[in-house]
Amino acid sequence: MAMTMTQKILAAAAGLEEVKAGQLIEANLDLVLGNDITSPVAIHEMEKFEKKGVFDKDKIALVLDHFVPNKDIKSAEHCKCVREFACKNNVSNFFDVGEMGIEHALLPEKGLVVAGDVVIGADSHTCTYGALGAFSTGVGSTDMAAGMATGKAWFKVPSAIKFVLKGKPSKWVSGKDVILHIIGMIGVDGALYKSMEFTGPGVANLSMDDRFTIANMAIEAGGKNGIFPVDDKTIAYMKGHATKEFKVYEADEDAEYDEVYTIDLSQLKPTVSFPHLPENTKTIDECEEISIDQVVIGSCTNGRIDDLRVAASILERFPVKKGVRCIVIPATQKIYLQAIEEGLVQTFIKAGAVVSTPTCGPCLGGYMGILAENERCVSTTNRNFVGRMGHVSSEVYLASPAVAAASAVTGKISGPEELGL
């Protein structure tokens, strides 16, 4: 029976010849991930296990990234709990302040995920690693606990939606615009319980950083995972970062899909999601004049080096408008250092932006850029729900790094073309 790419990976991980949509399976896990918010709950759950310890100290990744360096005493206690657990169980992939980065940028960079892997993470954006041709999905803390203890997880095999990408995106159109366009098209539950398989000749025109951004936001369409085929760019990325072996799976040509969409990347425009759902999209030319108070450039969605380069290419020519707070957050220490070496950090600071150490911080309204009543922010993050970045009456507009940087310059939602770029 023909299978999708996701179904093939899951069949192999379950030790089965084939699987079909709807089937319940138990799969072996290549990596189990948690952060400083979700891991303490999982660690507490693990105490209930009769069997003690973790299944494989090398197949667990614990990343302190949401509220670190710690924002308050309670956060510090959570991190301490994770730190002690990692130490007690000799978890080899524990990333504390100084080594940490935002988990979904960090794990691929550290070579901890490769094509063909099955990964669960107690963080909804775990679906990011689909960019590498892996099956990865977000779960809660109890699933994480069970995964850490047994190395297994149960899954309902998903059906899939196929997105055939063709053409080449224009200069200021990025992976963020592609995924916002898709979410606007199918809605925040358009892929509920399903795989989103991205394929077609247009994939070759997307950088790895674009693909990470697209896979990252599969969850914003309700998707179980988002996944890309493995090509030369994927292989080059993995060879540059990972030492472990990867395995390439391809969807059968006659695999069944619930729906197939064809998207011409050359026709896309910079896209913005209006409050309070990622599906409320408008292209930049449809946006009315909306003044803003803050810009955030960062997160697991858009804190990678390509993102910072694009933002810096705008902010090196134009300063941040007085009255706008522009917060730039490189996603990992490596990206941060690279941004310093390439002069990007200097560009940001000279333009009037602030540059923070890696943290999820403002994306989820934790700290480092909380919004007051009625304030508006253009953000390269992934959610614009009510109260997501602060006060319940504040507003988050999701956009690409290019649109975010241009908006920081004009003080209203703007595309780079408005600046004559």
Next chain:
Amino acid sequence: MQAKGIVFKYGDNVDTDVIIPARYLNSSDPAELAKHCMEDIDKDFVNRVHKGDIIVADKNFGCGSSREHAPIAIKAAGVSCVIAETFARIFYRNAINIGLPIIECPEASKGIEDGDEVEIDFDSGIIYNRTKNTQFQGQAFPPFMQKIIAAEGLINCINQNND
């Protein structure tokens, strides 16, 4: 197993940020989380909710983050069941895993209003609206999930399998 209570009714896409805002995620204590349950969508919820009450919502309930704190907060606030047209998938897993009963039933979601008194029989999946004297057939859990719920959570279920 049965539940009976007054309904709190909400619309589409109730996300985990409004169920339990991230500003409270520096705690994982259920009682502490319960104090802020639904705060950003319904400020009065915690003052009005009584043990056994029921949440009914439209589609995609629990969308957004993977925080298990969301079903934990709802359960600790005293809610006995959540009924929705559909659930976001991570919330669905998390609710089952911590033993918060949830039922997908589009008809019930449409036919129940805020303040109605509702009874649920989990074994049969029957949802009875006492206020309106109407009845709905909710989706029963597959045997696999029934086992997790009977064991009162995934961890206990795994422990039992190992015995």
